[in-house]
Amino acid sequence: MSLLEIEGLEVTFGQGEGRVAAVRGASFSLARGETHCIVGESGCGKSVTSLAIMGLLARGATRQAKRMEFDGRDISRLTEREMSRLRGHRIAMIFQEPMTSLNPAYTIGSQMAEVRTRHLGGTKQAALDRAAELLGRVGITAPGMRLGQFPHQLSGGLRQRVMIAMALMNDPELLIADEPTTALDVTIQAQILRLLAQLQAELGLGLLLITHDLGVVARVAHRVSVMYAGEVVENAATADLFAAPRHPYTRGLLECLPIPGKVAPGAPLGSIPGMVPKLTPGFTGCGFRSRCSLARAECAAPVALRGAPHLYRCVVDA
Amino acid sequence: MSTPAIEIRDLEKRFIVKQGLFGTPRHVRAVDGVTLSIPTGATLGIVGESGCGKSTLARLILGLLPASAGSVLVEGQDLSRLDRRARARLIQPVFQDPFSSLNPRRSIGDIVAMPLVAQGVAGRETRSRVAEMLEQVGISPDMASRYPAQLSGGQRQRIAIARALVLRPRILLCDEPTSALDVSVQSQILNLLADLRRSLNLTTIFISHNLAVVEHIADTVAVMYLGRIVEEAQAQALFATPRHPYTRALLASVLTPEPGLGVPDVGLGDVLPDPSNIPPGCRFHPRCPVAIARCSLQTPPRVDGAECHLLSA
Numbered sequence: 078m079s080l081l082e083i084e085g086l087e088v089t090f091g092q093g094e095g096r097v098a099a100v101r102g103a104s105f106s107l108a109r110g111e112t113h114c115i116v117g118e119s120g121c122g123k124s125v126t127s128l129a130i131m132g133l134l135a136r137g138a139t140r141q142a143k144r145m146e147f148d149g150r151d152i153s154r155l156t157e158r159e160m161s162r163l164r165g166h167r168i169a170m171i172f173q174e175p176m177t178s179l180n181p182a183y184t185i186g187s188q189m190a191e192v193r194t195r196h197l198g199g200t201k202q203a204a205l206d207r208a209a210e211l212l213g214r215v216g217i218t219a220p221g222m223r224l225g226q227f228p229h230q231l232s233g234g235l236r237q238r239v240m241i242a243m244a245l246m247n248d249p250e251l252l253i254a255d256e257p258t259t260a261l262d263v264t265i266q267a268q269i270l271r272l273l274a275q276l277q278a279e280l281g282l283g284l285l286l287i288t289h290d291l292g293v294v295a296r297v298a299h300r301v302s303v304m305y306a307g308e309v310v311e312n313a314a315t316a317d318l319f320a321a322p323r324h325p326y327t328r329g330l331l332e333c334l335p336i337p338g339k340v341a342p343g344a345p346l347g348s349i350p351g352m353v354p355k356l357t358p359g360f361t362g363c364g365f366r367s368r369c370s371l372a373r374a375e376c377a378a379p380v381a382l383r384g385a386p387h388l389y390r391c392v393v394d395a
Numbered sequence: 396m397s398t399p400a401i402e403i404r405d406l407e408k409r410f411i412v413k414q415g416l417f418g419t420p421r422h423v424r425a426v427d428g429v430t431l432s433i434p435t436g437a438t439l440g441i442v443g444e445s446g447c448g449k450s451t452l453a454r455l456i457l458g459l460l461p462a463s464a465g466s467v468l469v470e471g472q473d474l475s476r477l478d479r480r481a482r483a484r485l486i487q488p489v490f491q492d493p494f495s496s497l498n499p500r501r502s503i504g505d506i507v508a509m510p511l512v513a514q515g516v517a518g519r520e521t522r523s524r525v526a527e528m529l530e531q532v533g534i535s536p537d538m539a540s541r542y543p544a545q546l547s548g549g550q551r552q553r554i555a556i557a558r559a560l561v562l563r564p565r566i567l568l569c570d571e572p573t574s575a576l577d578v579s580v581q582s583q584i585l586n587l588l589a590d591l592r593r594s595l596n597l598t599t600i601f602i603s604h605n606l607a608v609v610e611h612i613a614d615t616v617a618v619m620y621l622g623r624i625v626e627e628a629q630a631q632a633l634f635a636t637p638r639h640p641y642t643r644a645l646l647a648s649v650l651t652p653e654p655g656l657g658v659p660d661v662g663l664g665d666v667l668p669d670p671s672n673i674p675p676g677c678r679f680h681p682r683c684p685v686a687i688a689r690c691s692l693q694t695p696p697r698v699d700g701a702e703c704h705l706l707s708a
Contacts, residue, residue: 118577232667233445262444263604264661267648271658289577292607292650296658315654333582335611336651337634342611343589346582352547 078149079106080251080283081130085143088122088129088307089358092137098356099125099138101307101364104382109250112277112284114294114315117304118330120353123287126304127253130285131170132160147251166196169244173256175236179228185212185239186224192246204246211242215272234265241273248280255287270297291334295319303327306364307356313387323387323395326365363390398471399432400598401456401486401566406430406465408451412671423671425451427622429465433615435565438592438599440613440630442606442645446670448622449602453570456600458482469565480514487559491571493551497543503529504539507557514562524561531594532557532587549580553587560591567592568600573608585612606649610634618642621668621678626701638701641679677704 088100100122107113115123129140132155145153147168152160164170172178180188189211190204205224212220215238228236237257244252254273258266274297277284288294294301294315301318303311303326311324322328332347340346351368354360363369366376371393382388389395408426413419425448433439443449454460456467458474467474469485477485487510490496497506504525511521526536532553543551552572559567569588573581585608592599603609609616610630617627618641626639637643648661662684674681680690685705695702 118579234667263606263648263650264444264644264663267650267658267661268663270650271660274658290650291578291652295652295654296650296656298654319652319654330578331652333578334652335582335585335607337607337610340611342630345586345589346611348583348586349579 081107082146114298121304122307169249171254323389400435402468440609443619486566487564
């Protein structure tokens with residue numbers, strides 16, 4: 078059974094004329110011990126999807142889903158109180174910017190301990206011991222000293238390790254990481270991703286990783302969902318997606334990358350003309366059709382996912 | 396041999412940093428003895444991690460910061476001896492964030508015209524040159540009356556490029572020009588820069604942390620670490636056979652979109668570079684996986700463009 082099952086997730090912001098559909102029927106599932114990446118460009122709805130699962134959408138957003146299950150339990154109808162019992166406990170999240178997601182006024186130790194005592198009780202000392210153990214686990218030397226430090230005393234890479242350790246405080250089953258390495262240097266990014274992959278395998282976590290970086294996807298994901306204009310346009314095993322992308326958008330995206338060895342230096346790169354359409358509520362059909370060279374009349378009607386297990390949302394046969 | 400388009404000689408920048416109210420002031424060498432030269436029409440890529448001094452170097456080259464020592468010569472003219480206007484005719488920047496580098500209250504026509512106005516170019520000529528420039532960056536001149544907020548990120552970066560090139564400078568300095576952009580937009584901007592470079596015979600300095608992009612666009616590459624160029628080579632040679640251990644680590648950490656390879660172990664350990672506390676000897680030795688005793692004692696010599704003790708042995 079899958080750990081997380083999302084079907085037909087829809088999120089809209091605003092009201093009346095100004096309404097925007099940020100997520101238009103996203104579906105995917107995630108098993109224990111699996112890394113699933115949601116990849117897409119800015120505004121495609123990938124972060125909103127993760128926030129919708131966590132029940133952290135801003136006020137004014139509406140969320141609807143055919144199915145939203147965590148470990149077999151419907152989480153779409155939970156009250157805020159019930160959801161906050163899950164959050165930080167069985168479902169944990171890591172955000173992109175570790176500086177703004179840590180409280181600058183509290184020590185690392187007290188922030189980490191609170192996560193534990195709040196959900197599981199116990200003494201503060203026991204929680205601090207657990208925090209020190211996890212800091213060691215994520216490769217931070219002298220964890221005892223770090224517990225007494227404030228976020229500003231740590232580098233970006235260390236802060237992100239603290240965020241990971243903090244997310245693991247209560248042995249979550251599902252970890253959602255939204256661009257966890259985007260703010261970091263490449264060398265630190267490699268270290269953090271390696272660590273996440275190791276922890277994920279060791280602890281059997283379900284890892285939902287949101288990223289815009291196809292390099293990250295290729296290296297860590299078991300399965301990938303490509304999002305465009307609020308829809309999952311392709312969902313496949315990582316190797317299949319990169320070997321034979323089926324959706325015109327995925328193909329276009331891969332051609333835009335200067336891949337050493339594949340694209341000669343200085344040779345023109347592929348590009349995707351046009352812009353992402355405005356997704357007002359009346360918008361139906363494939364969000365990519367205005368930029369797609371293969372578009373036809375039927376693209377204006379809703380397009381279904383097909384081709385399991387390498388799913389793609391396109392009327393043109395791949 | 397003809398004079399290079401731009402020559403940077405022993406450029407140095409020291410900042411004085413005080414730790415706390417009563418702390419003793421310390422010198423931070425953000426840029427330390429950088430020497431580079433680029434022939435006309437070529438592109439130099441500068442790569443390095445945050446805090447390595449690449450943006451400070453950019454500001455020194457542009458004259459936005461006074462250098463503590465050294466000089467920058469464009470076609471033989473020392474930039475520090477020129478006034479702002481003369482400098483602006485020789486070298487122009489494109490910055491990372493097209494959302495903050497364009498004045499939101501000016502129309503894009505005004506933004507692109509500004510350098511011309513500052514140089515005293517008159518009305519009609521300004522308009523025709525702005526229109527021509529917009530066309531060259533792929534923006535319809537009809538859009539000149541729009542404001543930055545009405546444009547997408549890629550279009551804004553095109554405007555920033557148009558503004559930089561409207562004076563026909565000799566040198567274009569791009570500091571992370573595509574880092575804030577989506578992949579599909581990044582490729583368009585890279586293609587545009589390549590076209591302009593060819594048609595205008597531009598000499599380009601391209602600063603980026605994205606090694607795949609630099610490999611694609613640069614003729615030569617300089618790798619910066621804590622203020623120094625630790626390796627400089629032809630792009631092809633550098634990416635095929637990196638010589639400095641830092642360059643090797645940097646290249647190893649690039650995640651190319653090839654599934655099945657996993658995340659590499661870059662072997663750099665946990666010590667992070669601190670520009671206010673540069674280690675003695677080779678500044679990379681605390682993180683270097685192959686350091687020997689000598690590395691913490693002596694400054695490494697430069698051998699064939701790379702600064703490493705192991706290469707001189």
